[in-house]
Ligand SMILES: N[C@@H](CCC(=O)N[C@@H](CS)C(=O)NCC(=O)O)C(=O)O
């Protein structure tokens with residue numbers, strides 16, 4: 001079975017959001033929707049999510065699920081906003097609870113309940129949900145984050161931040177809970193997918209300004225710039241060396257507060273004010 005896949009690109013964060021639909025029943029799932037955040041103005045908006053809602057209503061699609069592949073560190077998730085607008089249940093990888101624990105401690109977020117209650121469903125390896133008449137399967141995919149999962153449905157696999165387009169290599173593994181060893185293992189699982197799978201990436205950073213691309217195949221990934229000809233040991237060493245050179249994503253410390261709360265922007269106080277907390281360090 002071949003589901004319809006529609007991609008929506010968020011240029012500021014290089015994120016690819018997807019609507020995957022069962023063509024027979026016209027039911028769909030939304031994967032990794034982006035909530036817009038203007039960092040300098042401290043302003044949330046919903047342009048990306050509203051574009052997706054508009055597409056869904058024009059196509060007459062029923063939304064069965066709103067899914068995140070991992071707690072994103074580089075952008076805010078629009079899962080909760082879309083849940084409010086559509087009533088569809090939200091879900092994320094079950095190990096998000098461990099990630100909530102890590103960040104709650106590091107950044108002192110006592111109000112955050114680290115038990116996954118922010119989503120309607122937590123999906124573990126092998127869990128299956130229905131999208132219309134099609135089955136969407138969860139494959140645990142730790143490495144980039146502990147909680148990362150891949151969603152596969154028919155011949156489409158949403159591999160998010162594991163491997164990107166072959167010219168872009170692989171996802172970083174230096175966030176708390178990330179692991180280059182785990183990512184190698186996850187990539188081995190991807191290599192075992194059926195040869196005809198369409199692989200959809202979670203980001204495209206358009207290296208050398210090339211045209212946007214987000215769909216690859218197992219055959220094309222044999223030339224992946226971080227993987228081709230590498231042994232496990234070489235991959236891990238090179239991945240970790242590259243990770244040491246990468247600055248944190250611009251939005252990380254703010255995005256995690258929203259994303260570990262299921263994509264909820266901060267609640268208003270009595271005066272209608274909303275705050276995110278900016279943790280700082282002192283050291284020289
Ligand atoms: N400059 C970007 C960096 C985004 C980033 O770190 N992306 C992650 C995925 S969430 C990644 O794996 N990047 C791969 C790489 O830069 O090698 C930002 O500030 O948001």
Ligand SMILES: [Fe+2]
Nearest residue numbers: 072073144161
């Ligand atoms: Fe990511």
